[in-house]
Amino acid sequence: xxxxxxxxxxxxxxxxxILFIKKNGRWEFPKGRFKKDSKKKNTAIREIxxxxxxxxxxxxxxKTLIPTHNNIKINGKAxxxxxxxxxxxxxxxxxxxxxxxxKEGITKCKWLKINEVSSKIKKSRPLVHxxxxxxxxxxxxxxxxxxxKK
Numbered sequence: 085x086x087x088x089x090x091x092x093x094x095x096x097x098x099x100x101x102i103l104f105i106k107k108n109g110r111w112e113f114p115k116g117r118f119k120k121d122s123k124k125k126n127t128a129i130r131e132i133x134x135x136x137x138x139x140x141x142x143x144x145x146x147k148t149l150i151p152t153h154n155n156i157k158i159n160g161k162a163x164x165x166x167x168x169x170x171x172x173x174x175x176x177x178x179x180x181x182x183x184x185x186x187k188e189g190i191t192k193c194k195w196l197k198i199n200e201v202s203s204k205i206k207k208s209r210p211l212v213h214x215x216x217x218x219x220x221x222x223x224x225x226x227x228x229x230x231x232x233k234k
Contacts, residue, residue, distance in 0.1 A: 113169075
């Protein structure tokens with residue numbers, strides 16, 4: 085019998101940069117599991133704060149993105165992890181020190197320029213590539229970061 089785990093996370097943007105975490109040696113977006121009676125948006129913001137050290141007051145959800153689904157196996161049981169994603173704006177000072185949540189296997193948090201992302205995520209899971217491509221092709225994101233400007 086399969087089960088479902090729910091999680092939420094965010095693609096955090098500021099001043100033409102995107103926030104990534106390095107977890108278990110791979111770059112990805114901050115995310116985490118729901119706690120009992122949690123809401124999607126609250127979970128996404130909480131996890132971004134926990135995994136990066138950013139204060140909640142500096143984050144604003146701009147837009148709901150697509151959910152993703154991963155097949156998982158825990159203790160020999162098959163299941164699906166459904167993650168709800170949000171485009172989130174960071175309104176604080178970009179120079180604020182980021183604090184990776186080491187107990188979760190996060191060794192680094194870093195703001196990447198758009199032109200740095202592709203080379204950094206080469207070894208990341210396919211889900212990261214999928215989300216990145218989705219966001220790059222989203223008109224709201226493109227307009228916000230002025231991706232089309234040369």
